Amino acid sequence: MSNLAYKRVLLKLSGEALMGDDAYGINRITIERMITEIADVVRMGVELAIVIGGGNIFRGVAPGAAGMDRATADYMGMLATIMNALALQDAFRQVGVTARTMSALNIEQVVEPYIRPKAMRYLEEGKVVIFAAGTGNPFFTTDTAAALRGSEIGAEIVLKATKVDGVYTADPKKDPNAVRYATISFDEAISKNLQVMDATAFALCRDQKLPIKVFSIVKPGALKQIIEGANEGTLVHV
Ligand SMILES: Nc1ncnc2c1ncn2[C@@H]1O[C@H](COP(=O)(O)OP(=O)(O)OP(=O)(O)O)[C@@H](O)[C@H]1O
Numbered sequence: 001m002s003n004l005a006y007k008r009v010l011l012k013l014s015g016e017a018l019m020g021d022d023a024y025g026i027n028r029i030t031i032e033r034m035i036t037e038i039a040d041v042v043r044m045g046v047e048l049a050i051v052i053g054g055g056n057i058f059r060g061v062a063p064g065a066a067g068m069d070r071a072t073a074d075y076m077g078m079l080a081t082i083m084n085a086l087a088l089q090d091a092f093r094q095v096g097v098t099a100r101t102m103s104a105l106n107i108e109q110v111v112e113p114y115i116r117p118k119a120m121r122y123l124e125e126g127k128v129v130i131f132a133a134g135t136g137n138p139f140f141t142t143d144t145a146a147a148l149r150g151s152e153i154g155a156e157i158v159l160k161a162t163k164v165d166g167v168y169t170a171d172p173k174k175d176p177n178a179v180r181y182a183t184i185s186f187d188e189a190i191s192k193n194l195q196v197m198d199a200t201a202f203a204l205c206r207d208q209k210l211p212i213k214v215f216s217i218v219k220p221g222a223l224k225q226i227i228e229g230a231n232e233g234t235l236v237h238v
């Protein structure tokens with residue numbers, strides 16, 4: 001086993017990161033590149049669980065969802081994450097890595113339900129566990145699901161993989177003067193209302209003393225560097 005800074009991690013993958021440069025959906029080349037990088041760290045011996053978002057699919061159907069009641073739209077969003085999870089699971093199969101999808105919503109013909117001890121066993125066996133359908137409850141997000149599942153499985157860190165390379169003073173896609181933090185406390189991120197993750201996720205990780213690292217999944221090799229302890233992205237800490 002190589003030098004690992006973390007033995008068990010919860011990787012939060014943004015749904016939007018799967019789109020590549022497309023307007024919505026899953027870009028084949030992007031998902032293959034991403035899976036290759038993730039498979040590399042699994043082969044290093046990291047026990048890896050993934051929470052996948054749904055923004056790439058749900059935002060694609062969002063105009064049709066306008067005016068819907070919030071809970072119904074949220075269930076659609078959770079279903080979108082199940083589609084992404086199945087795509088990830090199959091992409092892992094294609095590179096020879098065993099992955100199991102576990103869903104917080106029961107659709108037994110399609111995906112197995114989330115059962116914590118079973119998820120722990122899969123991780124101990126070296127299988128990648130993909131948590132689908134967020135928390136299973138409307139009014140939450142997959143960031144909060146990452147904080148929740150990360151706490152449940154005893155992850156040492158939540159790695160939030162996104163399109164930007166860390167936490168900034170403002171959204172770097174909108175403000176060219178935004179400056180990146182090397183580290184930031186949960187309290188500061190919450191009090192400054194930094195939108196890179198929702199406050200519920202920050203608060204849960206703070207209370208569980210579970211650090212978060214925000215990093216770019218678009219930057220080649222960044223995930224492996226973090227696993228090896230390199231100073232990549234922004235560390236959010238207690
Ligand atoms: N202060 C900030 N620092 C960094 N990024 C920020 C900040 N404020 C807003 N953002 C935006 O937050 C985004 C990160 O959220 P992202 O879309 O990856 O997560 P998500 O909404 O959970 O994913 P999904 O696409 O699955 O809905 C970045 O792409 C960035 O544009």
Ligand SMILES: O=c1ccn([C@@H]2O[C@H](COP(=O)(O)O)[C@@H](O)[C@H]2O)c(=O)[nH]1
Nearest residue numbers: 053054074077078134135138140141142
């Ligand atoms: O626990 C959860 C997780 C997600 N949702 C809904 O799904 C979409 C997609 O998730 P993202 O975190 O934005 O990728 C989200 O907008 C919610 O509508 C949910 O209701 N509960």
